[in-house]
Amino acid sequence: MRNKIISILFCLILAAGVIAHFAFPDKQYSENEKRTLKQFPSVSWNAIRTGKFGDDMEEYLEDQYPGRDAWVAAKTIAERASGKQESGGVYFANDGYIMEIQKGFPEDTVVTNLTAIQNLSAALAKDNISVKLMLVPTAPYILKDKLPAFAPNANQHAVIEYAANYRIDQIDVTDALTQHKDEYIFYKTDHHWTSLGAYYAYAAWRDQRGTPADDLSSWTKETLCNDFRGTTYAKVNYPFAPFDTIDAYYKKANRKVDYNEGDYITDSIYERKYLDGSDQYATFFNSNQSTTVAQGDGEGRLLILKDSYANSFAQFVVDDYEETHMIDMRFYKQSVYTYIKEHGITEVLIMYNIPNFSIDKDLGRCDK
Amino acid sequence: MVFSSLTFLVLFLPCVLLIYYAVPRQAKNAVLFAASLLFYAWGEPIYVLLMIFSTCLDYTCGRLVEKFRGTKKQKIGLIISVIMNLGLLFFFKYTDFVIGNLNSIFSLSIPQLNLPLPIGISFYTFQTMSYTIDVYRNDAKMQKNIISFGAYVALFPQLIAGPIVRYADIAGQLNFRKHDWDKFAAGARRFVCGMAKKVLLANNIGLVWSNISQMAPEKISASGAWLGIIAFAFQIYFDFSGYSDMAIGIGKMLGFDFLENFNYPYISASVTEFWRRWHMSLGTWFRDYVYIPLGGNKKGFPKQIRNIAVVWFLTGLWHGAAWNFVLWGVFYGVLLVIEKLFLLKVLKKIPKFIGHIYTLLAVLGGWVLFAFDDIGQGFSFFKCMFGAGAGFINDNAIYQLLSCLPLIAVCVIASLPLPKKIYDKFCDKCPSAVITTAESVAMVAAFAICAAFLIGGSYNPFLYFRF
Numbered sequence: 001m002r003n004k005i006i007s008i009l010f011c012l013i014l015a016a017g018v019i020a021h022f023a024f025p026d027k028q029y030s031e032n033e034k035r036t037l038k039q040f041p042s043v044s045w046n047a048i049r050t051g052k053f054g055d056d057m058e059e060y061l062e063d064q065y066p067g068r069d070a071w072v073a074a075k076t077i078a079e080r081a082s083g084k085q086e087s088g089g090v091y092f093a094n095d096g097y098i099m100e101i102q103k104g105f106p107e108d109t110v111v112t113n114l115t116a117i118q119n120l121s122a123a124l125a126k127d128n129i130s131v132k133l134m135l136v137p138t139a140p141y142i143l144k145d146k147l148p149a150f151a152p153n154a155n156q157h158a159v160i161e162y163a164a165n166y167r168i169d170q171i172d173v174t175d176a177l178t179q180h181k182d183e184y185i186f187y188k189t190d191h192h193w194t195s196l197g198a199y200y201a202y203a204a205w206r207d208q209r210g211t212p213a214d215d216l217s218s219w220t221k222e223t224l225c226n227d228f229r230g231t232t233y234a235k236v237n238y239p240f241a242p243f244d245t246i247d248a249y250y251k252k253a254n255r256k257v258d259y260n261e262g263d264y265i266t267d268s269i270y271e272r273k274y275l276d277g278s279d280q281y282a283t284f285f286n287s288n289q290s291t292t293v294a295q296g297d298g299e300g301r302l303l304i305l306k307d308s309y310a311n312s313f314a315q316f317v318v319d320d321y322e323e324t325h326m327i328d329m330r331f332y333k334q335s336v337y338t339y340i341k342e343h344g345i346t347e348v349l350i351m352y353n354i355p356n357f358s359i360d361k362d363l364g365r366c367d368k
Numbered sequence: 369m370v371f372s373s374l375t376f377l378v379l380f381l382p383c384v385l386l387i388y389y390a391v392p393r394q395a396k397n398a399v400l401f402a403a404s405l406l407f408y409a410w411g412e413p414i415y416v417l418l419m420i421f422s423t424c425l426d427y428t429c430g431r432l433v434e435k436f437r438g439t440k441k442q443k444i445g446l447i448i449s450v451i452m453n454l455g456l457l458f459f460f461k462y463t464d465f466v467i468g469n470l471n472s473i474f475s476l477s478i479p480q481l482n483l484p485l486p487i488g489i490s491f492y493t494f495q496t497m498s499y500t501i502d503v504y505r506n507d508a509k510m511q512k513n514i515i516s517f518g519a520y521v522a523l524f525p526q527l528i529a530g531p532i533v534r535y536a537d538i539a540g541q542l543n544f545r546k547h548d549w550d551k552f553a554a555g556a557r558r559f560v561c562g563m564a565k566k567v568l569l570a571n572n573i574g575l576v577w578s579n580i581s582q583m584a585p586e587k588i589s590a591s592g593a594w595l596g597i598i599a600f601a602f603q604i605y606f607d608f609s610g611y612s613d614m615a616i617g618i619g620k621m622l623g624f625d626f627l628e629n630f631n632y633p634y635i636s637a638s639v640t641e642f643w644r645r646w647h648m649s650l651g652t653w654f655r656d657y658v659y660i661p662l663g664g665n666k667k668g669f670p671k672q673i674r675n676i677a678v679v680w681f682l683t684g685l686w687h688g689a690a691w692n693f694v695l696w697g698v699f700y701g702v703l704l705v706i707e708k709l710f711l712l713k714v715l716k717k718i719p720k721f722i723g724h725i726y727t728l729l730a731v732l733g734g735w736v737l738f739a740f741d742d743i744g745q746g747f748s749f750f751k752c753m754f755g756a757g758a759g760f761i762n763d764n765a766i767y768q769l770l771s772c773l774p775l776i777a778v779c780v781i782a783s784l785p786l787p788k789k790i791y792d793k794f795c796d797k798c799p800s801a802v803i804t805t806a807e808s809v810a811m812v813a814a815f816a817i818c819a820a821f822l823i824g825g826s827y828n829p830f831l832y833f834r835f
Contacts, residue, residue, distance in 0.1 A: 001800070001804075002553070002800050002803060002804045002807075003549045003550045003552070003553035003554070004549045004553070005804050005808065006553040006556055006557065006804070006807055006808070006811070007549050007552040007553045007556060009556075009808050009811060009812070010552075010553075010556035010559075010560075010811065011385070013811070013812065013815050014377070014381060014382040014385070015382060017377060017378050017382070017819075018378055018379070018382045021378055048413055049413050049414065050413075051410070051411050051412060051413060054369065054375065054410045054411050057375050058373050058374060058375050061374035061375060061378055061379075062374060062822070062823055062825050065374065065378075065823045068823060071819060071820045071823040071824055072820075072823070072824045074816070074817070074820035074824075075820040075821050075823075075824035076824075078817055078820060078821070079572075082572070082774050082775050082778075083770070083771060083772075083773060083774040083775070084771045084772070084775075085767075085770075085771050086771070088824070148767070148770075148771075149766070149767070149770065150763040150764070150766040150767035150770065151767050152763070152764050152767060
């Protein structure tokens with residue numbers, strides 16, 4: 001009797017596994033992981049012959065198995081229960097922080113990117129256009145006190161020190177951020193800095209230019225949402241993770257913004273439709289666009305060559321210039337130099353977070 | 369295909385079990401043969417032809433042996449089988465190794481074949497050879513049905529990672545085997561145990577080893593190196609014995625009784641004992657088909673030493689076409705000879721724990737040789753174990769140790785006979801309803817956690833691609 005029950009239970013579990021898979025329709029996109037999911041592999045003689053079909057099938061099942069997010073959460077809980085301080089490429093740090101694990105940086109990409117920036121600076125120096133590089137250390141470096149004890153952690157500042165060997169003007173915001181490390185300057189569940197963190201970097205930049213920034217209180221603060229769970233959360237789906245709050249700071253509620261040279265023109269730098277989805281950080285300047293131009297009240301035209309760290313940074317900058325331009329090299333495939341000439345840019349700021357800078361394969365084109 | 373994949377658990381196994389039990393007895397071997405070919409073809413579609421060739425070859429050789437029995441030609445089938453099987457194995461597994469060595473010794477530049485190694489070739493060539501040899505020796509009857517024979521050769525449960533099933537051991541079951549609830553339940557329990565060993569223990573402890581072994585030697589502290597090789601020892605044991613458990617479990621569900629392959633090797637008090645408990649089917653194979661035919665221990669001590677040397681050189685080489693595996697085999701050969709000469713007698717006289725410590729140290733040393741294809745790398749790792757890397761201890765080692773301590777504790781307990789003893793006692797003492805409930809809960813939980821780790825896409829390597 002006992003063996004009969006166990007046998008039937010085993011078969012039922014197997015059957016449930018099959019039925020669950022076929023009962024739910026496949027999804028195209030994972031909102032939570034922000035990536036397209038693998039679809040049923042295409043059947044071709046070539047794919048079967050090389051064994052690729054089999055590999056694709058396994059990835060397809062992993063991606064499409066019903067309740068994938070919940071299974072990932074279960075795995076995370078099991079790993080944490082076993083005493084592990086990391087899972088899926090992130091550390092569980094103090095105060096609810098989930099931080100990406102950074103162990104080291106590939107030197108060749110750093111060299112390529114720095115060389116390109118040096119070339120661009122030299123070319124623009126002839127036209128009296130200044131180029132500055134701001135490499136931003138991320139949470140695991142600035143908030144290293146919060147990491148699990150003895151956790152391996154890359155020295156991000158070494159990249160800034162390495163860049164000092166090049167003829168590039170740098171703004172080092174490490175100290176400015178470290179001074180405020182006890183404030184809410186990085187999201188707990190996302191790899192970005194908060195608007196507050198971006199403000200401290202902005203202030204350091206202004207200090208270096210000799211025109212100190214206004215006090216933060218001169219901006220209107222608006223809480224965009226307080227149920228944000230970002231990219232580091234999505235890697236582990238840890239149900240006990242905290243929620244983050246996203247704040248916006250603006251002096252003028254409405255600013256004309258032009259994305260991708262006339263593709264989409266709007267009157268706010270905040271694209272509030274993202275607040276309903278899971279990628280709420282994308283509210284700042286409409287996620288990542290090839291080119292962005294925001295109208296301001298100041299003088300001169302600033303170009304920021306950037307990754308997404310600049311999106312919350314730029315909200316403080318728009319008031320200072322007549323136009324603030326942003327280029328995301330991942331999508332912009334033309335000559336940066338030509339863009340600068342055509343749009344009458346007067347000043348260039350290159351801004352990346354350090355882990356991203358060290359793997360970005362597109363910035364190396366910026367001197368072309 | 370591997371057992372610890374969603375493709376196997378969600379698609380292959382349920383379908384095969386369903387069809388296997390739906391068809392009448394006479395068709396079961398055909399279903400098995402077809403399923404096994406599909407299983408093999410999943411990752412290696414071309415090499416399935418090789419397996420079919422191997423099947424036809426030994427089927428014919430068996431018939432030849434039978435046909436010419438008692439005549440001068442009776443050895444023909446045997447010789448063809450041994451030459452062809454070893455030839456296949458040599459060609460696919462060792463040609464590049466030989467070319468590489470010739471090139472470096474004589475500074476030649478013979479181009480390498482760069483053929484991918486057919487998965488499981490070391491297992492199935494050994495099995496098909498054993499068939500012809502067993503028939504020749506009259507240990508088994510010739511198999512007249514090529515489908516049944518094919519089912520034996522390609523038998524998917526033990527196809528890619530053993531155990532090596534000798535033909536004589538399952539000849540009877542191939543033609544007639546019993547299917548009942550008791551056997552099915554025993555198989556299901558065994559399968560789930562094996563799956564948990566592979567997915568939960570081996571994969572996770574393997575992550576510790578992969579973290580440590582990938583570091584530059586100058587960053588590995590002595591404690592980190594020891595932790596790493598202990599993690600590797602657990603990884604390979606739970607991975608390999610987990611596969612064997614799954615194979616034996618599926619075998620039982622299909623009505624077969626395979627022999628055991630592991631018997632708590634890490635509780636051994638001598639290296640001799642270790643090899644009676646580790647990968648038993650391989651040891652038995654070499655004993656029955658190499659050591660004893662060479663004369664074993666019956667032809668004087670010098671010949672016995674020679675026989676041991678041959679067996680352990682081959683055992684090493686069987687695990688992979690690289691010198692580190694040969695060295696690993698020779699290392700054990702030497703230890704076994706030393707034990708035969710005097711050490712076993714000494715170990716019997718001194719407290720038993722010394723024997724355990726000596727065995728564990730020898731086995732860990734062996735794993736260092738085994739883990740690094742590049743002997744130089746293995747040697748520098750070995751030096752790290754004595755502080756030549758980053759001193760005695762560093763932050764990384766402390767971090768790794770802290771985060772895997774509970775897992776190591778579980779691994780230690782799981783590698784002892786203790787859990788099995790507790791389980792047996794529990795089954796003895798408790799009423800049937802309690803046991804059934806507990807087992808059901810445990811089975812559902814084990815499946816759920818394994819599913820979480822498989823769907824969550826964790827580290828899930830296949831370790832036997834070199835075998």
